[in-house]
Amino acid sequence: MFQYKNLFTPIKIGSVTIKNRFALAPMGPLGLADAEGGFNQRGIDYYTERAKGGTGLIITGVTFVDNEVEEHGMPNVPCSTHNPVQFVRTGREMTERIHAYNAKVFLQMSGGFGRVTIPTNLGDYPPVAPSPIQHRWLDKTCRALTVEEIKSIVKKFGDGAFHAKRAGFDGVEIHAVHEGYLIDQFAISLFNQRTDEYGGSLENRLRFAKEIVEEIKARCGKDFPVALRYSPKSFIKDLRDGALPGEEFVEKGRDLPEGIEAAKLLVAYGYDSLDVDVGSYDSWYWSHPPMYQEKGLYRPFSKIMKETVGVPIICAGRMDNPVMALEAIDNGTCDMISLGRPLLADPDYVNKLRMNQASSIRPCISCQEGCMGRIQEYSMLNCAVNPQACRERATALTPILKKKKVIIVGGGIAGCEAARVLKLRGHEPEVYEQSSQLGGNLIPGGAPDFKEDDIALAKWFTNQLKDLDIPVHLNTTVSKDMVLSSKCDTVIIATGSTPKVFSLGDNAKVYTASEVLLGSKDAGETTVVVGGGLVGCETALWLAKQGKKVTIVEALHKILAVNGPLCHANSEMLEKLIPFNHIDVITDAKVNKFENGQLKMTTSDGEKEITCDSVILSVGYQEQNSLYYDLEFEVSDLHLLGDAKKVSNIMYAIWDAYEVANHI
Known part of the structure; x- marks a missing residue:
């Protein structure tokens, strides 16, 4: 009997029936829009390829409804209200192609980024927020929105959803009461210090989200599905400071008790599904989990949401293991499995699994170099392990003229x-x-x-x-x-x-990181890693998790100063994990000699010695x-x-x- 059959049973979101339990998780579609806010050919091809690969529900990733209150450089991502004719024209081409593969497609619509706008995408536009609060990345104070501006954004949600329906989209997903985006900033008291009808009580803080779903239902009909991207917990220790897994802290964002109450209210307001994750931009490594987070990290929170509300729950978060995905459906953790980066890595994931060919699925390695890293640095979505992602037509296999x-x-x-x-x-x-x-x-x-x-x-x-x-x-x-x-x-x-290696005198206990990682050399119980780049930090973390005492010695002023991960979610989490796992770090230091178990070095504070069983060189290749x-x-x-x-x-x-x- 086929092991994964329950992943291929139909599911309904509102009035829409989806053929299986897989959704393409929404990821920022940077590089997939044209200058007028429509979908360019790359975007059309990219989403169609995932539908062709068997995914039941395509969720596009963030598109804007407003480009006046919070200005965005065009083209950035699609915008359903900027040039409605162009949006409907290009959107219709895309949805018709997606529907050919018996897949459904939702447009993810954003109320804005507010204090979390990525600087490379912000340009010279002033950031906005519910209140005059600190920007996530910039040392700026955001401008508070007026009530009139909130009302105008709500109306544009209705306009944008109406255009999406005309373009053939089967529903929309609202972005979001999650991750600390603008609507979420209204919902969280840490960011919302308003005293009008949009601040204060939980109901007031959710009013923005309530008016959005009501406006869309009024414009598009009660049977037009409206899902919501939702984070029931924020993991915020303080502004710009997130908590690690297993860390004891006081939640300053949305904690689970309020997350449960908010979920009940949001569903009562009319949302037809909750697309669940946790985290915020202040704890970005929860919302965009690197390899340092465990697989399926959102499952406990999805299970709570499933037990709280009566609408379908979509669960993302490193859910690429099909056995884990099946278990989540079978035990009532969620109703759908959302795959983001795994479907960047292999658009045919679902069809390969349907044909029981799991071993042929190209794995995502959670490096975020091709996806979030490139979005953050270059405003474009791609994939490190799949060169064709978001470039399907431009990188199609070239026919050969002569076999070589x-x-x-x-x-x-x-x-x-x-x-x-x-x-x-x-x-x-x-x-x-x-x-x-x-x-x-x-x-x-x-x-x-x-x-x-x-x-x-x-x-x-x-x-x-x-x-x-x-x-x-x-x-x-x-x-x-x-x-x-x-x-x-x-x-x-x-x-x-x-x-790269160099002599430290007594080299019998001087190893390369590769030798230690491969197990050909034993680092002992106390070791010093020379080099605080990515390999050095990951080697140190691995050894520390085994109970060894590890010190990192770095010549530069900080660890991960060069060749670190492009994506801040990866680098920020790794930087926090080093002290969390009791790894000492000495920067601005040059190692000189290792003899009789003593590593001698020159630091900005003078000469130092460390007693250790071994020295591990991680100084590049x-x-x-x-x-x-x-x-x-x-x-x-x-x-x-x-x-x-x-x-x-x-x-x-x-x-x-x-x-x-x-x-x-």
Whole structure:
């Protein structure tokens, strides 16, 4: 019997029947709008591809209804009221394509960002809020909205929903009484110090959300579904300061008792579904969970909401494990499973699961480099492990003119991705790897329990190459002569990188992070990690969780100063986890010598010594590209990829490999 059958039973939200229990979680559609607030071709293709992949409900991600009270640079995200004709025209094209796959689609509509507007998307526009409160990112005080401005935004929700219905959307989701966005700022007393009808009591603070659903129902009909993105708990210790999992603190945002009461009121006001998460921009790593958060972290809160209200509950939050998803449906934790980043990574997730092919689903690694990181820095949505996400048409596989034999030296992620793409296009790649397994630096990087998806990605690549019948030669070191005598048409050098090392005198107990992560060296009970970059901090955290006493020594003024995660949700959580796990940090320090169990260093406070069982070097990686330069003037079609080209991150290793392999 098919294990996951209950994930493929229908569910109703209001009057709309959805074919299965999977929804595309709303993610900021930056880069998917045109200059007039419609959906551009990338947006249409992106959402259609997830419907084609079997997802029952597509939720678009935030679109604006107002561009006057809170100004936004255009194009930013779609706006259903900016140019209604253009929105309906492009929206209709998209919804018709989505409906062809028997999927439903909701437009997520935002009342605004208020104090949490990301600066790169804010431009020179002044931030607004319910009251004159501090901005999340900027040292600015937000301007309080007038009652007239609130009323105008409410009306625009009605206008925008009406245009969405004309465009063929099956319903809308309101963004949101969640994560501390503008409507949520009205709902939370920490941010709302108003004394008029929109401040004070819980009912007054929810009035904005109440008037929105009433306006939409009045304009679009009672049977037009209106869902709500909802966070029953904020995890705010103070402004700009969030709590960690397991940390004792006093909630200054919305705590669960009020979250339960608010949920009852919101459903009574007319909301047809609650799309549940927890967190806020002040505790961003709850709302956008990195790999340091456990999988399925919203399940306890979804269960409470399911027991509180009588409308369907949608649950997101690292729910990509299908066994966990099935259990959540079967035990009444929620009614639908919302997948955001997993559907960026693999748009065919649902269809693959339906055909019992879970092992072929490309895993999300929760790095947030391609999604939230790029939204935050470059105002565009993509995916680190899937170069085609949000670029489906531009990166479609290129037909080949002539089949070529391609030798790929190196079986890390760049080499594996190149081989996969080449084979899909019809070429004949062969992979040579000097170690005993594929995956390269994913293998040591995935050693910590919180990096399990790095290992899953390495396993996925291994399975893909096997399923595609690509020859893989392990434990094989390739020489220049081997390449030249192979009679191949193309050579790809993806030989990766090795950890940088230097002598500290007595090097018998000086190890690289890779050696310790792989278990070939024992760090002992007390250790010093030299280097406070991403690898150093994650290694230190992993060791500390094992009960070891760990100190990080960093030459710069702070940890994660370079090569840290782009997304603040990742870096902020990792920075907080270091002291939370009793890891000492010494910055502005240079290590000099290690002898007789004493590590000597020079710091801004003078000379220091630390007694330790070992020293772990995590000071970067060195490109291994000598074979490329040996072949540079011998092979005409020669390419250098991955860390061998430039030590970088997983995203660029995969993206560059896809780009090159798709045009050979």
